[in-house]
Amino acid sequence: MAGQAIERFLPDEAATARLGEDLAMALRPGDVLALSGDLGAGKSTLARALIRALADDAALEVPSPTFTLVQSYEGRLPVHHFDLYRLSSPHELDELGFDEMLADGAALVEWPERAADLMPPGTVTLELVHQGAGRLARLSGAGEAFARMARSLSLRDFLETAGWGHARRRHLTGDASARAYETVSLDGAADRIAMNAPPLVLGPPVRDGKAYAEIAHTARSVAAFVAVDRAMKAGGVSVPEIYAQDLDQGFLLMEHLGKEGFLIDGKPVAERYVAAAELLAMMHGQEWAWRLEAAPGLFHEVPPFDPDAMEVEVDLLLDWYVPAVTGAPAGEELRAGYHREWRALFARLEGGETTLMQRDFHSPNIIWRGQRSGFDRLGIIDFQDALVGPPAYDVASLAFDARVTVPPAIEQATAEAYIAARHAAGPFDEQSFREAYAIMAAQRNSKILGIFVRLDRRDGKPGYLKHLPRIRDYLRRALAHPSLAGLRALYEAHGLLEERTL
Template sequence: MTSGPIEIALADEAATILLGEDVALALRAGDVVCLQGDLGAGKTTLARAIIRAVAGDDDLEVPSPTFTLVQSYELRIPIHHLDLYRLADPAELDELGFDEMAERGAVLVEWPENAGDHLGEAALTVRLDHRGAGRLAEVSGGDEAFARFGGSCRIRAFLEANGKRNAHRRHLQGDASYRAYETVVVGGDELILMNAPRQPAGPALRGSRSYAEIVHRALSVHPFVAMADALRERGFAAPRIEAAELDLGLLLLEHLGTGSFLSPGGHPVEERYLEAARLLAALHGRPWPRRLPVHGGAPHIMPDYDRDAMLTEAELFLDWYVPFATGHQPTDAMRSRFHAAWNAVLDQVEDGEKGLVLRDYHSPNIVWREEREGFDRLGLIDFQDALIGSTAYDLASLAQDARVAIPVGLQDRIVAAYAEARQSGAAFDLARLERDFAVMAAQRNSKILGIFVRLDRSEGKPVYIVHLPRIREYLLRVLAHPVLAPVARLYEEFGFTPQEAA
């Protein structure tokens, strides 16, 4: 079915460029976008704006394909720009390889009426007509693509309603979650747009609760808002929230920077990891209320990282990694033994220290800000799933960074830097920290092995598989701790040995 149209008044070329950005942020591989209008209506200007927005390059040379018929761009989404004004016969589209273009990328087509029915159904159609000194754009399309464009228009309206008229938008690579991000540029200032509409809880996993509910995953932006404000109020560098539309899941955030924890060669910079360990010690050295206010919404209550959550996450190892590694599905008996082994281990750490757990405290989620001083050098950007649990969990996340190879020596120095910063506290217990670190690292790495295989097999994201050898090696490091003996014996039966990890 075709939806629309949405009518958009374009006062000038600048407005046409902004429309191109809005289309680009809604674009997906496989989309065919038909650009209609008379000569001089602005079709090429719009196409050029779409291509430059996808490229993230305002100066990219985008010549008109009037004589070549097609220009292709290998970008984040491959873009093929067709101008069919001089097309002699619609059958020539077959010679151009139109079907292949539409299969592997997005296709922008000027003068689509000259193609007859060879284009098939367009994902979006943008018609440009002269209106006085400006233009009127009418956008229609198939239900799915039109819904995407409608969402992009809502973001544009959100920006304009919050004083960001004429803001330029660019795609920003996000995380493995449902959240999407953009860079927003207004008058030379950069902000971050988070687009995270409220998510359904998902199908029931046990009883009436879904996986997300059991493991306490954030399903709206409310927890992010609550934690961002709480962190900033306590002197830590979290993004300032410039504007929010909680019902739509839209947040406009301070841009904390792009500084990395890695050297230009891709190696971990030790001092940055050590400073992150000291920051974590500071986070754990103060009390955190469970009830956090949310401006414009109901208060957020931080949940416990309870036994059910930890076991459900660890079970991803059994559900996804074990079949991947062995070719066999786990039996009911194997599942029962898995639970028994993990319960025996978790029983031994019940007396461990509890505090704030940001949950994904590792290098991709910490911005290094060289020009700042003290802990302000470390910008925290991912904390919406925070809860109250073992303080060793985030230390394990940092010292065994899932996406960066941390040598054993550096791992030990990260833990030592944290311990040294904590030892001024009378209740700090180093032996207990080492024990809890081993257990939390084993639980986290078991979970991540399962998640990365699931992302490959279920969501078609093979990039995560390349991290498996590193995660296996991390897991093997901590399985040697005596507290993990029940789990280590069981994992060995699954073929999880040093030889297998190598």
């Protein structure tokens, strides 16, 4: 792949430090950033800012590793700062454990030319040279790491157009997708959130020539988030105000809804789950448009949660979970029985109530704002994958929270609060809801078993495996409903509910 280059003029030390922050936001384990430049060109300033941004510690002491050759720091990811000026031989890199350090961290290398050709493929080079009263920075490279860093520089350009070009950037969170979120800060202003949402990469076809994301109706651009955000705000839901947007690149500058998470000390609180269930009841009692405006003349059509989308999701259990726990692909007998049972259940949902289904209405996507009142206590984020689907799905997503163990008592209180609120608002088919609730809980947790294994096996994210025992417990709870007796028998016959260690 041919190399690419990006140049930025840095008029002062503050601009050099901001460039260090920009690069820090893009770093991932295995990345190597090689710093080149004459003495006094700003390498130390940039390295210090990059390391402090990763550690989220503006006062962190970052001494030069000139004599130690390498200095390591913990943070969002480990970063290893090499200064090879005194390297006696390129092969001394092996003695420093260079390759081992890249297994879970990134490397920042000054004087990389001393290592001859031992820098790994994909290394990104940043050259700093004096230019007038400032410096010229030239970022060059090829491959995925360079693309990430280039995109981070584009996000800084976007912030500049929004009047936030001098903002301090700090990583907030990422998720199972390619999206990432940052906290951006300016003196004298309330913090804001920057969303970095690259266009969706569809991946290979999995059925009928279509990619998984096409069948599951995953949002392909940030326009979906903007459109749903506007609709939900008009419907009385506390979602972020969007101050600036670049829909082509996938950048948003948004309101920071608050810093208090939905959980307390990592544990669910019944009062908060009940409040969230009542918010869902309010939302589900409304009529929603399915053609939503993201920008003048640009509309987002909310897709349906149709049987094809439901089935391709539950197939993740067959495609990823079953091979992981049995050591062999799912057999034809299992596949045939699995599809027969699920299609019968999906048919039972046809003709039922539908609403704006947020899809991931659970604790990571809810901000608790206890100082406020009513529904405004709940700030809602991450809803770009919303569909037209059964209201029961969102209630199941909340009550069977994938990231935290919700005890049966809180799960039941959550569902009962929702049912009571729907009854209070007008006619409500409780029996149909309870059946749909069980079906959607089983569907969602079957999908999640597959997704969490896929995140480990395909994407190198083993941390998700720790959630599997919880998801299996949720699945057993959902399958206790009489309407799911056939599916439960199939899962039990094939050992899919047994405790497994991966």
